[in-house]
Amino acid sequence: xxxxxxxxxxxxxxxxxxxxxxxxxxxxxxxxxxxxxxxxxxxxxxxxxxxxxxxxxxxxxxxxxxxxxxxxxxxxxxxxxxxxxxxxxxxxxxxxxxxxxxxxxxxxxxxxxxxxxxxxxxxxxxxxxxxxxxxxxxxxxxxxxxxxxxxxxxxxxxxxxxxxxxxxxxxxxxxxxxxxxxxxxxxxxxxxxxxxxxxxxxxxxxxxxxxxxxxxxxxxxxxxxxxxxxxxxxxxxxxxxxxxxxxxxxxxxxxxxxxxxxxxxxxxxxxxxxxxxxxxxxxxxxxxxxxxxxxxxxxxxxxxxxxxxxxxxxxxxxxxxxxxxxxxxxxxxxxxxxxxxxxxxxxxxxxxxxxxxxxxxxxxxxxxxxxxxxxxxxxxxxxxxxxxxxxxxxxxxxxxxxxxxxxxxxxxxxxxxxxxxxxxxxxxxxxxxxxxxx
Numbered sequence: 001x002x003x004x005x006x007x008x009x010x011x012x013x014x015x016x017x018x019x020x021x022x023x024x025x026x027x028x029x030x031x032x033x034x035x036x037x038x039x040x041x042x043x044x045x046x047x048x049x050x051x052x053x054x055x056x057x058x059x060x061x062x063x064x065x066x067x068x069x070x071x072x073x074x075x076x077x078x079x080x081x082x083x084x085x086x087x088x089x090x091x092x093x094x095x096x097x098x099x100x101x102x103x104x105x106x107x108x109x110x111x112x113x114x115x116x117x118x119x120x121x122x123x124x125x126x127x128x129x130x131x132x133x134x135x136x137x138x139x140x141x142x143x144x145x146x147x148x149x150x151x152x153x154x155x156x157x158x159x160x161x162x163x164x165x166x167x168x169x170x171x172x173x174x175x176x177x178x179x180x181x182x183x184x185x186x187x188x189x190x191x192x193x194x195x196x197x198x199x200x201x202x203x204x205x206x207x208x209x210x211x212x213x214x215x216x217x218x219x220x221x222x223x224x225x226x227x228x229x230x231x232x233x234x235x236x237x238x239x240x241x242x243x244x245x246x247x248x249x250x251x252x253x254x255x256x257x258x259x260x261x262x263x264x265x266x267x268x269x270x271x272x273x274x275x276x277x278x279x280x281x282x283x284x285x286x287x288x289x290x291x292x293x294x295x296x297x298x299x300x301x302x303x304x305x306x307x308x309x310x311x312x313x314x315x316x317x318x319x320x321x322x323x324x325x326x327x328x329x330x331x332x333x334x335x336x337x338x339x340x341x342x343x344x345x346x347x348x349x350x351x352x353x354x355x356x357x358x359x360x361x362x363x364x365x366x367x368x369x370x371x372x373x374x375x376x377x378x379x380x381x382x383x384x385x386x387x388x389x390x391x392x393x394x395x396x397x398x399x400x401x402x403x404x405x406x407x408x409x410x411x412x413x414x415x416x417x418x419x420x421x422x423x424x425x426x427x428x429x430x431x432x433x434x435x436x437x438x
Contacts, residue, residue, distance in 0.1 A: 001390045002237055003399055005252045007259055009374060010329065010383035018326050018381045020259060024266050028258035028414065029248040035413035036254060039242050039406070049205035053213045054235040054402060060228050063215050066200060067222035070174055074136045075109040077223060078126070080152040081140030081176075081216075083294075084208025086116035087287040088217030088401070092231065094280045095397055096224035101279065110136075112220060118148045127155065132163045137173045140216055142202045144177040144186030147433055153191060175199035176216060207420055209291050212401050227394045234398025238406060253406035256385065260329060260407070261414040263383060264303050269329045273321070275308035276333040277370040280392050282309050284333075288404055295408045295419040302415070303329075311369045318373065322380050330377055330384045334370040335392050337363035 012019035042048035070077060079089060090099060097103045098112050115123060137156050141149040160169055175192040179201045192199055203214050211217060213235055218228045241251040248254040263269035272292065274285050285307035296302035308317055310332070321328060340363030349357035377384045389396045412419035 001396075003252075003396055003403070004388040004390075005256065006386045006388075007255060009378035010259055010263070010385050015378045015383055016381045018267060018269075019383045020262055020267070024262050025258060028262035029254065031414055032248045032251075032254040032258050032410050035257075035410040036242055036245075036248060036251065038413065039409070040245070043239075043243065049203055050210050050213070050405065051239065053206070054232060054239045057229060057232060059215070060218070060232065063200075063218050063228060064222045066174065066215075067219055070136045070138065071110050071223045073134065075111065075131055075134040076113060077110045077136045077138065077220075078113045078115060078130070078156070079138045079140065079220060080115055080149050080156065081138075082116045082118075082146065082148050083290060084211055085140040085142065085146070085149070085176075085216060086114050087209075087283065087290055088212025089220035090114050090116075090283040091212060091287045091401070092217050092221040092226065092394075092397060093224055094283045095221070095226055095392065095394060097280070098224065099283060103279075110223060112223065114220075115152060118152065123152065123155065127159045132160065132165055135172070138176060138219065139173070139188060139192065140176040140202075141188050142178055142208050142211070144188035144190075146188075147429065147436070150187055150191070153188065157191075157195065170196040170198065173197040176202055176219065178202045178204050209294055210405055210420075212287065213398065221394075230394035231398035231401075234395035234400075235402035236398075237395070238399045238402035242406070253403050254410055256403070256407045257410035257414060259383075259385060260303065261411050263329050267383075268327060269303070269383065271304045271306060271328040272331070273306045273308055273317075273328050274331045274333065275310050275313060275373070277310040277337075277366055278333070278335050278389075278392055279309075281333055281335075282307075284397075284400065285309065287401075291404060291408055294422050294425065296412055296415060296417060298417050298421075298423070301417060310373060311366065314369065314373060318376075321377060321382065326381065328382065330374075330382060332370060332374045332377075332384060332386050333389070334367070334386065335389045337366045337370075339363060 008014055010019055012021045039051065043051040046052060079086065093112055094100060097107055113126065139149055139153040157169065160166065160172060165172065175188060175197055177186060177188045177199060180186060180189055189199060200215050202216065206214050213232065218231065221231065222228050238253065260272060274288050276282060276285050289305040289307050292305040339361055341361045343359060343361050344357040346358030349355055374384050374386055389400065409419045
């Protein structure tokens, strides 16, 4: 079942002066038509490979085969990569309860470890405690020159050799990086080739933060037994209105982009808060933060993305949201939870002083709190968009990922930006390597 988006609580006629007026929204929607034409043209000529992924299935079987080989008899799989090389995979892995508090630690092997940060003590402790004989490694870097990933890979190879596992390295390790290109150095590929480690090829036309629907994100998903065909089919659901030449208002991604940009330009809503009411959407909110920030934060433009998790952040952030500056657009993500989870015993509920809890479930409370948060924000004049996933599964996650990638690309068009470069990030990488080697 498709995800459901509503902007009713973001309209001026419903929430007051901090909402968007019909005239301003319509003008923004009219501007998105050019972006939709551009997307259709790039789909037709193959100029933006991301758009062809949604309807593509012939590359999925090799991903499944590689995942099965690596996961066979493995207790642990360590994924080395940062930013876009990691967050898409983490987002999809949460469908199988990876990284979910409590439940994630009880998952059956293989256990996935996304080492996207490089805290030296954390990584050292991991390498010391892993059962080396049943651990596998995947090193992911599009360019092959990411300093963090190169150092992590070198350290892992050294650790395996110290455990006398050097001869097994080609079976223990897998790489994922761009194909070799004449005149262009790829340090990761050189390192792995020297050790006879097989490599999957990173699509040269899909940047890291947009790579969740490529083998970068789908490989970890396949390792956990998720249906990667359904993920791609869900993505196609999000792109279908664009291909069908629907009016911008009928394209959910265009409507979301128009709302975000128009509120920023006309009402000063410079912060975009995404609050998810499900543990399995927590990594999605982090993925969104990178996608939105790195794609739109240029030339003095962009809005600041904030990740939040309900009901947790009701207790830590909503006071600011209601009592602080009116500089935010809120997106509340919810799923069907009514009747789900442990049911409250009537006698114990009375003892706790809450007799109305009797017969209710934890899911009933989550549902009530998601609705209450969105409505309370709106009643206090805060513009709110809601996105509802009837179920959190492979298809709905594929649709959600593609929706926000399209929304980001369209928003960049409205702002006059290139969604696919990151000049400020590259500058920092160069300077870090200079400091490291000086």
